[in-house]
Amino acid sequence: MANFEKVYKAYVEELIEQGAKSEKLRTAIQRAVKAYRGNLKRALELFPDSPKLKERARKIKEYSIDHLPELINKTCEAVIRNHGHCHLAKNAEEANQIISNLVGEPKKIIVKGKSLTSEETELRQYLQGKGHEVWETDLGEFLVQIRGGRPMHMLAPSVDLPREEAAKLVSGITGEEIDSTNIEAIVAAVRRFLRNKYINADVGMSGANAISADTGTLFIIENEGNVKLSTALQEKHIALAGVEKIVPTLEDAFLITKVTWRYANYIVPSYVHMISGPSKTGDIEKVTTYGAHGPREFHLILLDNGRLEVAKDPVFKELLYCMKCGACMYECPLFWVAAGHYGKKYVGGIGVLWDAFIATGLEQAAPAAFTCLLCGRCKVRCPLSIDTPRMTRELRNILISKGYIPAHLKEFLKMFE
Amino acid sequence: MKVYYSGKANLLYQNFPNVHESIVFLLNKLDIDYYIPEGEKHCAEGAFNIGFKDLGRKVAEEFITKLKESGADVAISPYAAGPGLWADYIPDTFGVKLPVPFIHITEFLNEEIKKRNIEFKPYKTKYFLHHGCTVGRKMGKAEHARELLGRIPELEVVEEDHPSIGVEEFRPEDFSTCPGAWLNLTQPELAPYVTENFVRAVVLPKLPEFVGSTCANGHAGIMMGLIAGGYKKPELKYITEILQESWR
Ligand code: SF4
Ligand code: SF4
Numbered sequence: 001m002a003n004f005e006k007v008y009k010a011y012v013e014e015l016i017e018q019g020a021k022s023e024k025l026r027t028a029i030q031r032a033v034k035a036y037r038g039n040l041k042r043a044l045e046l047f048p049d050s051p052k053l054k055e056r057a058r059k060i061k062e063y064s065i066d067h068l069p070e071l072i073n074k075t076c077e078a079v080i081r082n083h084g085h086c087h088l089a090k091n092a093e094e095a096n097q098i099i100s101n102l103v104g105e106p107k108k109i110i111v112k113g114k115s116l117t118s119e120e121t122e123l124r125q126y127l128q129g130k131g132h133e134v135w136e137t138d139l140g141e142f143l144v145q146i147r148g149g150r151p152m153h154m155l156a157p158s159v160d161l162p163r164e165e166a167a168k169l170v171s172g173i174t175g176e177e178i179d180s181t182n183i184e185a186i187v188a189a190v191r192r193f194l195r196n197k198y199i200n201a202d203v204g205m206s207g208a209n210a211i212s213a214d215t216g217t218l219f220i221i222e223n224e225g226n227v228k229l230s231t232a233l234q235e236k237h238i239a240l241a242g243v244e245k246i247v248p249t250l251e252d253a254f255l256i257t258k259v260t261w262r263y264a265n266y267i268v269p270s271y272v273h274m275i276s277g278p279s280k281t282g283d284i285e286k287v288t289t290y291g292a293h294g295p296r297e298f299h300l301i302l303l304d305n306g307r308l309e310v311a312k313d314p315v316f317k318e319l320l321y322c323m324k325c326g327a328c329m330y331e332c333p334l335f336w337v338a339a340g341h342y343g344k345k346y347v348g349g350i351g352v353l354w355d356a357f358i359a360t361g362l363e364q365a366a367p368a369a370f371t372c373l374l375c376g377r378c379k380v381r382c383p384l385s386i387d388t389p390r391m392t393r394e395l396r397n398i399l400i401s402k403g404y405i406p407a408h409l410k411e412f413l414k415m416f417e
Numbered sequence: 418m419k420v421y422y423s424g425k426a427n428l429l430y431q432n433f434p435n436v437h438e439s440i441v442f443l444l445n446k447l448d449i450d451y452y453i454p455e456g457e458k459h460c461a462e463g464a465f466n467i468g469f470k471d472l473g474r475k476v477a478e479e480f481i482t483k484l485k486e487s488g489a490d491v492a493i494s495p496y497a498a499g500p501g502l503w504a505d506y507i508p509d510t511f512g513v514k515l516p517v518p519f520i521h522i523t524e525f526l527n528e529e530i531k532k533r534n535i536e537f538k539p540y541k542t543k544y545f546l547h548h549g550c551t552v553g554r555k556m557g558k559a560e561h562a563r564e565l566l567g568r569i570p571e572l573e574v575v576e577e578d579h580p581s582i583g584v585e586e587f588r589p590e591d592f593s594t595c596p597g598a599w600l601n602l603t604q605p606e607l608a609p610y611v612t613e614n615f616v617r618a619v620v621l622p623k624l625p626e627f628v629g630s631t632c633a634n635g636h637a638g639i640m641m642g643l644i645a646g647g648y649k650k651p652e653l654k655y656i657t658e659i660l661q662e663s664w665r
Contacts, residue, residue: 376550
């Protein structure tokens with residue numbers, strides 16, 4: 001267990017030095033929390049049916065996770081029917097390999113929309129390692145890419161970054177002089193920089209917020225327009241999504257998408273894309289021809305990476321209901337202090353559970369499992385009432401049984417001997 | 418009626434002798450026959466929450482035995498943990514039941530004071546009432562603390578507010594922030610930062626003279642936060658201390 005002690009020490013050190021001690025981070029998070037709460041209040045006042053939608057969304061997720069194998073088959077059938085390609089990847093390595101094969105050789109330009117699943121598989125790094133030029137196109141992710149490190153929130157990856165630092169980073173990569181007090185100027189510089197990349201890219205990549213099994217349709221929420229440009233201008237569109245994103249019908253997928261954006265802080269997002277296959281036209285003699293204006297090829301990679309196993313567990317299957325709306329984090333007293341340093345690949349209390357069973361494994365996730373206060377605020381805020389504290393308590397029990405226990409807790413145990 | 422008062426050892430361990438004294442003061446004034454168990458080490462919640470399920474079960478079983486032996490009709494505690502866990506988690510997980518009800522001290526005192534129609538001296542001050550997550554959110558018992566403090570003339574009680582209250586079906590206690598005392602056990606390195614941030618972000622904006630939590634563990638978290646931030650104000654006072662000071 002010597003390795004666990006090292007893992008624990010490294011986690012706590014980052015948590016304290018880069019998270020808890022940073023006044024800058026705390027101020028940024030405090031502002032984000034205030035804005036989030038205000039926006040959500042406005043959205044809920046405008047759409048008072050939201051609490052009812054939440055209940056339906058929970059039922060859809062419960063059903064879907066209980067019927068995953070069947071829904072995966074249905075989804076793939078639908079995608080193939082739509083002239084797309086469907087791949088089921090057992091783990092992160094397999095997903096990256098499939099994608100790498102699809103991207104092909106020699107060096108390609110790839111533009112990517114934000115996808116937590118691709119963070120899980122470390123896809124960008126993998127493709128860069130193969131010599132490709134890969135660009136994160138979501139502004140927050142773009143900033144994470146150029147500064148290094150990892151996202152600090154599910155939906156707002158650079159939530160901890162003040163404008164002055166963002167300007168410096170963007171200036172460094174674009175070579176432009178940027179007024180560091182002017183957020184619009186920063187956004188405009190990134191826009192100019194990425195334009196060429198979209199047009200010259202060979203492959204566009206995305207994730208998905210929900211997938212309907214009956215039609216094989218991907219729902220993708222965004223505001224910036226980068227997903228639009230990363231899924232429409234390239235020859236190939238490759239989408240990577242966890243199998244837990246699948247729900248039975250198009251209506252279900254829309255409802256899940258709506259609840260996701262509502263609790264992700266939007267009255268309505270600028271764009272919701274529905275993508276069911278490659279671009280096509282039947283305008284000449286009604287003969288369907290693929291590759292009209294958009295991608296000629298469409299590939300959906302469905303990632304298992306432990307999800308199918310977790311779906312069988314009566315307690316932990318609940319973590320798969322998570323829509324990654326990020327709402328819970330804004331109410332977590334630990335996130336206020338530590339932001340994305342609380343967690344590893346996934347962040348916050350729910351993220352720790354995802355890390356433990358999906359993304360990093362028990363040992364790497366263990367230190368953060370002891371960060372949670374089990375206070376339950378996240379559950380109150382979560383539109384699906386996901387019981388993160390209950391699962392965390394159970395996870396701790398497993399960790400302790402496997403010996404992943406911080407030294408000071410061993411001392412605590414002695415009090416009872 | 419005989420009362421089993423659980424939590425003294427923990428109060429002393431957490432450096433709250435004054436809270437313990439105020440509880441004893443009130444029980445005496447109310448002429449309650451009470452029993453304080455000796456050798457109570459820790460509540461089972463500490464063990465359960467950390468992940469020591471077997472240890473938690475052992476502590477829980479010991480609690481049942483002690484409670485039975487005491488011949489008490491009801492158990493009370495200033496901690497939210499015990500009553501909260503015994504409300505569902507322990508019975509659901511181990512299939513064991515308590516011989517008598519286990520309730521939070523605010524519920525017990527509120528009922529007893531109500532029965533006796535006791536009037537308090539005015540106490541002109543502003544008190545920030547924090548709702549312990551278990552007692553307030555999970556057990557929905559926040560109203561007893563409010564009612565108790567509401568019996569004191571001129572005492573202004575302020576609570577944490579949240580923009581979703583009134584827009585969605587939430588009560589203030591649903592969104593009460595955890596001060597972070599648990600970290601002292603599970604990740605002590607982080608405790609000063611989280612507890613201090615609680616005081617700074619949640620308590621200070623309300624400008625109270627005094628602050629306290631329904632849960633003595635939350636109370637400990639607030640104390641840690643006040644110390645970590647070097648805050649001289651507000652002053653920490655448990656609900657029973659305020660009642661003691663207002664006793665006629
Ligand atoms: S239960 Fe854990 S993850 Fe949830 S709000 Fe509390 S500290 Fe955060
Ligand atoms: S746990 Fe709930 S609130 Fe948090 S990201 Fe998942 S769905 Fe959203």
